[in-house]
Amino acid sequence: MSEQGGRVGRVERTTKESSIVVEIDLDGTGRTEIATGVPFFDHMLTAFGQHGAFDLTVRATGDVEIEAHHTVEDTAIVLGQALGKALGDKRGIRRFGQCSIPMDETLAEAVVDVSGRPYCVHTGEPDVMIGYVVVGHDSAPYGTVLNRHVFETLASHARIALHVRVHYGRDPHHITEAEYKAVARALRAAVEPDPRISGIPSTKGAL
Secondary structure, X not given: OOOOOOOEEEEEEEOOOEEEEEEEEOOOOOOEEEEOOOHHHHHHHHHHHHHHOOEEEEEEXXXXXXXXXXXXXXXXXXXHXXXXXXXXXXXXXXXXXXXXXXXXXXXXXXXXXXXXXXEEEEEOXXXXXXXXXXXXXXXXXXXXXXXXXXXXXXXXXXXXXXXXXXEEOOOHHHHHHHHHHHHHHHHHHHHOEOOOOOOOOOOOOOO
């Protein structure tokens, strides 16, 4: 975690299906410690932390012997809650962020409004993503059908508006990674302090 003690959120959640601890520092440098028992998801969360310039710790254990779904979903819940906690009253942030990420043949875009109103729109993934599974050696697989669920869950629990669009792509790995990186970069822009704004960036006076 950041030695500067910036905006930090830490949340723990335990159910019969999983036990999750997430800590995120929005003012970090991209240091990550990720262990979910789902290696491809670890890879995506590592990219999320590094490209968001967030210091991110995720420790998750779950019923991956059944499949990855519960662990991935519950981690997204806790990550969203930790992000919301780190944001506090959102004073002085830019609020909006947008980023397009190319990854070889793929182009994915994410747009974020740290609005306090949870909403997610996820479009453009090719049909192959519904049935594609990333299988590592001797490890819990990650079905790319989970991508939308991750982003919807993150948006809901962080209370942000998140739009993710795949403009085009062929390789499910590239598509997924481009999406996670685009979301990270858009969030990075949205939560950054705006030197021209000291208050809450809303005509309502609250977000």
